[in-house]
Amino acid sequence: MVDEVLAKSFERIGADYDRYRPGFPQASADLIMPTPVRAALDLGAGTGKFTELLQGRAERVVAVEPSSAMLDVLTVKLPAVEALQGSAERIPVGDSSVDVVTVAQALHWFDRVAACAEIARVLVPGGALGLVWNHSDPESAWDRAAHRIAHPAVAEEDGTTSSAADELPGFVHVRHEQIHWTERIRREGYLRRWSTVSSFLVADDDERARMFAEIEAVLDADPETRGRDEFDLSLVTDVFLYRRA
Numbered sequence: 001m002v003d004e005v006l007a008k009s010f011e012r013i014g015a016d017y018d019r020y021r022p023g024f025p026q027a028s029a030d031l032i033m034p035t036p037v038r039a040a041l042d043l044g045a046g047t048g049k050f051t052e053l054l055q056g057r058a059e060r061v062v063a064v065e066p067s068s069a070m071l072d073v074l075t076v077k078l079p080a081v082e083a084l085q086g087s088a089e090r091i092p093v094g095d096s097s098v099d100v101v102t103v104a105q106a107l108h109w110f111d112r113v114a115a116c117a118e119i120a121r122v123l124v125p126g127g128a129l130g131l132v133w134n135h136s137d138p139e140s141a142w143d144r145a146a147h148r149i150a151h152p153a154v155a156e157e158d159g160t161t162s163s164a165a166d167e168l169p170g171f172v173h174v175r176h177e178q179i180h181w182t183e184r185i186r187r188e189g190y191l192r193r194w195s196t197v198s199s200f201l202v203a204d205d206d207e208r209a210r211m212f213a214e215i216e217a218v219l220d221a222d223p224e225t226r227g228r229d230e231f232d233l234s235l236v237t238d239v240f241l242y243r244r245a
């Protein structure tokens with residue numbers, strides 16, 4: 001069941017999300033689109049962090065996103081992309097009109113059954129659906145600890161945020177790959193990144209201050225981060241590839 005309050009939390013941010021959230025490795029787009037296609041659609045596109053990897057891989061790139069704050073950033077950053085306000089449950093493009101649909105860091109916000117029916121409707125027969133999630137590297141003790149503070153329920157389960165190769169109605173799962181990569185990040189940027197995460201966006205001031213203080217304490221204690229203005233953050237990008245049945 002999707003938490004509507006958390007899902008709508010992104011309506012309030014745009015520029016900060018774009019500035020502080022990580023991007024995605026080119027290899028994640030290579031797995032979904034190894035050869036160029038006619039049309040690709042990025043669903044729940046946000047500020048276009050994954051959409052930008054579709055440019056050059058498709059003649060027509062469409063971004064669909066409900067939040068106008070997010071779309072405003074995307075249209076300035078990626079003027080060649082067709083940016084449309086809409087949702088996964090109501091995708092504003094025609095039947096069988098795109099070869100590939102991508103969903104980065106967003107499937108867990110959708111009503112899955114309605115979204116899968118819509119994605120199947122807009123895809124050509126045999127079209128590809130690529131699901132992508134960045135998540136913390138289980139080997140990184142301090143980042144895992146920060147995740148446990150921000151997302152206690154999810155972190156206790158598997159240390160990731162909702163990246164799972166589930167059965168999707170109308171789709172056949174064909175591939176799952178994990179890409180390990182490292183991002184050099186400033187401490188300030190790491191902390192600000194947390195302020196763009198849904199649990200921080202919906203928290204009250206006291207709760208947010210408590211979570212920040214606990215994460216700062218983690219950074220002050222771990223030998224990889226203690227006393228440093230900048231450090232290496234290990235990330236894992238999960239890519240799940242499906243075909244329209």
Ligand SMILES: C[S@@+](CC[C@H](N)C(=O)[O-])C[C@H]1O[C@@H](n2cnc3c(N)ncnc32)[C@H](O)[C@@H]1O
Pocket residue numbers: 007008010011021043044045046047048049050064065066067070086087088089103104105106109110111
């Ligand atoms: C964590 S952000 C990911 C944004 C972007 N794909 C990225 O990876 O940077 C989740 C996005 O899903 C969008 N979203 C939430 N509910 C949605 C829905 N029902 N349909 C489409 N997008 C939705 C949010 O507005 C937000 O931009």
